[in-house]
Amino acid sequence: MKIERLSAKAEDYLETILRLSETLRGARTGDIAEALNVQPPTVSAALKSLTEQGLVDYTPYGAVGLTPKGRQLAEDVAGRHVALRRFFTDTLGMSQEDAEHAACGMEHDATPLVLDRMALLGDFLRTHPGMMEKWKAMRETARGERAPGVESSLKELPPGVRGVVMSVDVADSLRKRLVEMGVTPGVLIAVERVAPLGDPIAVEVRGYRLSMRKAEAARIRVKWRPGLI
Amino acid sequence: MNGRSMPSRLVVLLAGNPNSGKTSLFNWMAGAHQHVGNYPGVTVEKKSARLTRDGVEIELVDLPGVYSLLAASPEEAIARDEILSGTASVVIQVLDATNLERNLHLTAQLTEMGVPVAYALNMSDEAARNGLEFDLERMSGLLGGPVVPTNGSTGEGVGALLASARLAAAGGQLCPSRVYYGADLEEVIAAVASQFEGDDAVSARRRAIGLLDGISDPHAPSGAADLAAREAARLEKRGGRPLDVQLAEARYGFALGVVTEVARGTAHYVRCDRTLRLDSLLLHRVWGLPLFVFLMWIVFHLVFTLGEPPMQWIEAGLGALSDGIRAVWPAGTAPLLQSLIVDGVIGGVGGVVSFLPNILLLFLAIAFLEDTGYMARVAFLMDRLMHKMGLHGKSFIPMLIGLGCTVPAILATRMLESRRDRFTTILVTPFVSCGARLTIYALLIPSFFAPRWRGWVLWGLYMAGIAAAIGVARLLRGTVFRGEQAPFVMELPPYRMPTWRSVAIHMWDRAWMYLQKAGTVILAISILLWALGTFPRHPESGRHELAQAEILEYTAIGRIGKWIEPAIRPLGFDWRVGTALAGAFAAKEVFVAQMGIVYSLGSASGDDSDSLRQTLRLHYTPLQGLAMMLFCLLSAPCVATIAATRRETNSWGWALGMLLGMTAIAWTVTFLIYQAGMRLGWGGF
Numbered sequence: 001m002k003i004e005r006l007s008a009k010a011e012d013y014l015e016t017i018l019r020l021s022e023t024l025r026g027a028r029t030g031d032i033a034e035a036l037n038v039q040p041p042t043v044s045a046a047l048k049s050l051t052e053q054g055l056v057d058y059t060p061y062g063a064v065g066l067t068p069k070g071r072q073l074a075e076d077v078a079g080r081h082v083a084l085r086r087f088f089t090d091t092l093g094m095s096q097e098d099a100e101h102a103a104c105g106m107e108h109d110a111t112p113l114v115l116d117r118m119a120l121l122g123d124f125l126r127t128h129p130g131m132m133e134k135w136k137a138m139r140e141t142a143r144g145e146r147a148p149g150v151e152s153s154l155k156e157l158p159p160g161v162r163g164v165v166m167s168v169d170v171a172d173s174l175r176k177r178l179v180e181m182g183v184t185p186g187v188l189i190a191v192e193r194v195a196p197l198g199d200p201i202a203v204e205v206r207g208y209r210l211s212m213r214k215a216e217a218a219r220i221r222v223k224w225r226p227g228l229i
Numbered sequence: 230m231n232g233r234s235m236p237s238r239l240v241v242l243l244a245g246n247p248n249s250g251k252t253s254l255f256n257w258m259a260g261a262h263q264h265v266g267n268y269p270g271v272t273v274e275k276k277s278a279r280l281t282r283d284g285v286e287i288e289l290v291d292l293p294g295v296y297s298l299l300a301a302s303p304e305e306a307i308a309r310d311e312i313l314s315g316t317a318s319v320v321i322q323v324l325d326a327t328n329l330e331r332n333l334h335l336t337a338q339l340t341e342m343g344v345p346v347a348y349a350l351n352m353s354d355e356a357a358r359n360g361l362e363f364d365l366e367r368m369s370g371l372l373g374g375p376v377v378p379t380n381g382s383t384g385e386g387v388g389a390l391l392a393s394a395r396l397a398a399a400g401g402q403l404c405p406s407r408v409y410y411g412a413d414l415e416e417v418i419a420a421v422a423s424q425f426e427g428d429d430a431v432s433a434r435r436r437a438i439g440l441l442d443g444i445s446d447p448h449a450p451s452g453a454a455d456l457a458a459r460e461a462a463r464l465e466k467r468g469g470r471p472l473d474v475q476l477a478e479a480r481y482g483f484a485l486g487v488v489t490e491v492a493r494g495t496a497h498y499v500r501c502d503r504t505l506r507l508d509s510l511l512l513h514r515v516w517g518l519p520l521f522v523f524l525m526w527i528v529f530h531l532v533f534t535l536g537e538p539p540m541q542w543i544e545a546g547l548g549a550l551s552d553g554i555r556a557v558w559p560a561g562t563a564p565l566l567q568s569l570i571v572d573g574v575i576g577g578v579g580g581v582v583s584f585l586p587n588i589l590l591l592f593l594a595i596a597f598l599e600d601t602g603y604m605a606r607v608a609f610l611m612d613r614l615m616h617k618m619g620l621h622g623k624s625f626i627p628m629l630i631g632l633g634c635t636v637p638a639i640l641a642t643r644m645l646e647s648r649r650d651r652f653t654t655i656l657v658t659p660f661v662s663c664g665a666r667l668t669i670y671a672l673l674i675p676s677f678f679a680p681r682w683r684g685w686v687l688w689g690l691y692m693a694g695i696a697a698a699i700g701v702a703r704l705l706r707g708t709v710f711r712g713e714q715a716p717f718v719m720e721l722p723p724y725r726m727p728t729w730r731s732v733a734i735h736m737w738d739r740a741w742m743y744l745q746k747a748g749t750v751i752l753a754i755s756i757l758l759w760a761l762g763t764f765p766r767h768p769e770s771g772r773h774e775l776a777q778a779e780i781l782e783y784t785a786i787g788r789i790g791k792w793i794e795p796a797i798r799p800l801g802f803d804w805r806v807g808t809a810l811a812g813a814f815a816a817k818e819v820f821v822a823q824m825g826i827v828y829s830l831g832s833a834s835g836d837d838s839d840s841l842r843q844t845l846r847l848h849y850t851p852l853q854g855l856a857m858m859l860f861c862l863l864s865a866p867c868v869a870t871i872a873a874t875r876r877e878t879n880s881w882g883w884a885l886g887m888l889l890g891m892t893a894i895a896w897t898v899t900f901l902i903y904q905a906g907m908r909l910g911w912g913g914f
Contacts, residue, residue: 168474172443173301174716179477180297181718182331185470186478193508196517199613200622200717202508206330206481209504209721211609213616216716 006073008108012036013046014055014074015081015107017064026063081107083115091122093139150224154189154203155217162190163222170219178216182206189222238286239398240316241391244308244339245323246332247294248602248722250351252276253381253731254323255291258391274643276738282391296331298338299444302646312342319345319398321390323379326356326363327723329492333484334477336372340407341438343431346374347394349386353378359502360494368491373407382728410438410479413467417441417460424453442473504602504723511606521610524603525629528594532587532633539586547579565763573759578752589740591630591637595644596735600727604644605719612717618699619706620657621650622717628654628698631661635866639873649710653702655874656887659866660698662691665817669861672821676842677854686855694862697894754868758815761785781826786811800860800899801853801907810860816867852906856899864895 006014016035020027029047033040047064050056055070066074081103088099110118125131157163165187168178182205183189192202192209200211245251256263259278276291292311293304312320322339324332339346350363369376375393379386410418421437428436439446440457461472468475511520551571558567598604604626612622623644631638638658645651662670670690674683767783781787790808797807809823828844845854865871865888875884 167470174718175471176297176299176301176443176473177716177718179474180299180334181720182334182481184474184478184481187481192505193512194514195512195609195613196514197610197613199616200609202512202609202721208328208331208723211605211717211719211721213612213717216718 009046010050010053010055011073011077011108013050014066014070015077017056017066018071018074018078021063021065027065028063029061032064077107080110080115083119084110087118087122091118091125093136151221152224153218154191154220154222155201155214157189157191157222157224159191159193162188162225164225165189166221166223168220170216174216178212178220181210182208183210183220188225189220191217238288239318239395240288240290241394241398242290242292242311242317242320243323244292244312244320244335245294246296246325246328246335248720249294249323249325249328249332250381251294251323252291252735253728254349254351254379254387254390255289256731256734257381257384257387259289259291274738282395285395287391287395295335297335298342299439299442303648304646312339312344317344319347319394321347321349321394323349323351326350326353326361326378327359329356330481330484330488333487334480336487337408337480337483340373341431341435343429343435345397345400346372347390347397348372348374348376349379349390350376351379351381354380362493364491364493368487371407371487371490381731408480408483410476413464414441414475414479417464421453421457421460424450424456426450438476442476502723507724508606508721511603512609517610521607528598529629529633531594532591532630532637536587536590540583543583543586544579547575547582551575568763569756569759572763573756574752576755576759585740585744587634588637588640589736591633591641592736592740593732595626595641596732597727599644600725600732600735602722602724605721608717608719609721616717619702620654621645621647624650624654627658628661631658631663633664635659635661635663635870636873639870639877642877649706652878652883653705653710655877656705656883656890657698657702659870659887659891660694660701660863662694662862663817665867666861668818669813669820670858672824672842673845673854673858676845677849677851686858690858690862693859697863697898701894754872755815758786758812758868761789762812781808781823796896799904800896801850801856801903802860806857810864813861814865814868816869817861820861852903852911855906856903859902860895860899862895863891863898865892 013032013036016032017027020031020035025031029040029043032047033043036043044060047056047058050070051058055067055073057065057067057070084103084106085099088094088102089096092099094102125135151166152163154163154165165183165185167185168175168183170178187205189203189205192204194201195211200213201217202209202211203217204210243251243255255276255278259276259280263276263278274293278289280287280289290311292308295302295305295308298305298309298312311317320339320342322332322336324336336346336348348368350365350368353363356363363378365376365378374397377386377390377393379390409415418434418437418441421440422430422433425433425436436446436449437453437457440449440454441461443461446454464475465472511517513520554571554575555567595604598607604623607626608622610622611625615622615624618624624642626644627638627641629638630641635658638661639655642651642654642658645654670687674686678686762781762784764785765783767780782791787804787808789811790806791804793807793811794802794804797810802810805824805827808827809820812823813820824845825841828841828848849857871884871888874887875881878884
């Protein structure tokens with residue numbers, strides 16, 4: 001079965017109209033404009049287009065209603081939104097706010113297969129003893145949500161956060177040694193641990209472990225990347 | 230150029246990264262035929278073996294383990310020179326299948342060398358357990374040489390590997406360069422290569438890349454060097470990063486490309502493996518160091534406690550042999566020859582052989598720690614502390630071993646890669662109080678100090694030695710070995726259980742080198758010292774009533790003692806102490822025996838030591854006693870140490886420099902302490 005997909009904008013309108021039409025006041029142009037953060041004339045134009053597609057039942061200055069086809073599509077989008085948000089909060093452990101934001105962005109692109117597999121993964125983690133706890137522990141050591149995109153030296157990259165090497169700004173002989181060991185621009189790198197006395201550090205790069213002093217790590221620039229290596 | 234169809238003699242070089250399992254494959258192929266030596270001029274081990282397969286003579290050479298062929302270290306220079314020497318029929322690169330990407334970086338350079346290459350995909354069983362499988366046929370096509378899966382612990386695949394290597398050599402098929410450096414770089418490489426007129430295409434390309442990579446090539450045409458410098462500057466500006474980085478990126482691009490093409494299975498996450506779990510314990514923020522101290526205690530215990538009984542058996546055996554010779558020797562005939570055999574040769578051989586149990590156990594422990602991967606962690610744990618002293622994390626193990634005996638400690642400095650770190654460690658390790666010096670302390674401390682002070686004096690002496698080591702290390706770092714500190718960029722290899730076979734071979738190789746090289750020097754100097762302690766002979770030495778002290782006084786050593794008396798008087802020593810110190814050069818514990826002889830008490834062992842202590846108390850003040858111990862601690866190390874230093878630095882200059890330097894330091898420190906003590910009125914009995 002081929003699923004008819006609308007543009008992301010159209011889906012947003014349908015979803016908003018569905019939500020507002022369930023209130024006592026009904027969905028009105030002004031409210032829609034406010035919810036979507038656009039100007040009322042824009043809303044009018046969009047509603048006109050949706051009416052032409054047979055999705056919206058619209059009369060100027062009255063409440064906006066959905067046609068049966070429009071309602072089905074709106075409910076579909078809303079369902080995807082809820083499924084995504086639930087996956088983000090319950091399985092990925094994101095905050096309500098982050099989850100809401102991410103769900104709004106991804107609801108238009110998530111295919112039924114993706115949603116199905118996400119739900120299955122959540123069920124798998126919940127129904128197999130100890131899995132959820134392990135995943136939670138791994139998530140917490142990774143601390144991936146912290147400031148992606150930040151640039152710092154490798155020395156300042158917190159253990160468990162991975163980074164992309166931007167430059168290796170050290171003296172000739174040492175630079176040769178570092179690049180031949182695989183620390184080249186563009187490679188993913190992560191600090192695994194710091195020695196008990198606080199100096200050399202152990203990093204993961206290209207699937208193996210390498211140790212270097214902090215003085216050397218201070219000269220390697222990295223851009224933080226969320227997630228594990 | 231390698232188009233020989235039926236070569237009657239093949240030279241097969243074994244190349245690969247450190248920890249790729251290269252040496253265990255070599256051991257499987259070489260069996261008992263191997264020979265260990267050094268590359269000329271440097272203390273880099275050269276392992277080779279001669280084999281015969283189907284009537285073809287094969288010389289197999291185990292190259293030093295390297296990450297690159299850029300000739301930045303002595304090991305890399307040797308590997309590169311051997312491959313390029315023109316004698317190599319084929320190179321076998323050992324690839325660690327669990328760490329393929331970094332291993333293939335070396336392959337990228339190897340394919341530029343213009344020799345046929347065969348590949349051993351080692352530890353593919355371990356990779357399979359991690360969920361990785363390889364398409365060997367595809368890999369062979371991409372790398373331009375046969376790929377044979379091998380297993381270093383069982384020897385599986387070794388026969389097939391050698392057969393493939395022979396085929397590759399016989400085919401004479403050169404492994405073409407497989408790395409594409411990108412349009413801009415390729416254009417520049419071709420331009421620079423065209424300047425090498427006398428070279429063939431492969432060699433010209435290699436040397437052009439070398440010049441662009443910043444490797445000095447003294448024989449390159451000046452046109453090539455100039456062009457390379459100009460183009461390098463242009464490309465660096467354009468790429469926004471140094472050219473060597475751009476070249477390395479391209480090589481790693483090749484490596485990653487091959488891995489992506491040939492590896493199948495779930496991605497290998499380092500973070501979920503056994504090594505991570507072990508490191509979480511062994512490198513733990515709190516438990517890491519206590520565990521390390523415990524493991525080192527085990528090593529130390531193993532080496533010096535377990536080694537003690539066999540050492541005593543050997544000494545007892547040699548003693549029995551000497552007694553036997555004396556007993557059967559026809560009385561009165563050639564007493565000098567008897568003395569030479571018994572005291573000189575057997576005594577000298579004893580000096581070499583009695584170390585052997587300790588050395589074997591030490592090398593066993595080191596081989597085990599190295600082969601499991603823990604040695605790299607030791608350096609990781611101790612680097613901060615040792616770095617402050619001007620040393621390297623790996624310097625810790627030799628200094629620890631130095632608490633037992635300096636000779637194996639100096640041999641253990643081979644673990645250090647940088648020459649500066651290695652030489653500094655060799656030169657300061659003798660300051661760590663060894664077991665032989667403990668026998669001196671054990672005699673002198675109870676002679677002069679009240680029981681409640683004894684522990685403190687002993688502790689103070691050990692600390693003084695460590696302080697001297699730190700001071701001298703910093704001094705050397707600031708002067709002779711000045712310059713940038715060796716970087717601490719070191720692989721932390723995965724933990725692996727070594728096979729006993731490989732540990733045993735590893736241990737035996739090093740022990741044999743010790744016996745061969747250090748042994749001969751120790752023996753020679755022991756005989757020399759015997760001669761000094763025997764000649765010139767007292768005219769009436771045949772008479773029994775003549776005291777041993779008088780005979781000794783008459784000999785060269787006795788005369789040396791008297792001769793140096795003016796020099797050592799400011800330290801509070803008389804000629805008797807001087808004689809004992811001269812004798813202590815053979816071995817520190819001889820000091821005790823010599824003191825016994827000069828005070829006519831015979832050998833100072835067992836029951837005699839109490840009477841010797843009383844005699845010493847009558848003749849010397851506690852301050853003089855302290856000065857003696859301090860001097861023994863800091864002064865010229867024993868003959869064996871000098872021999873080991875000569876062996877490991879490959880230079881008499883360093884060995885003699887150590888001798889003179891340490892004696893000078895000992896004299897100065899003892900002088901200051903003794904004179905200060907006298908001024909402060911501590912010189913009384």
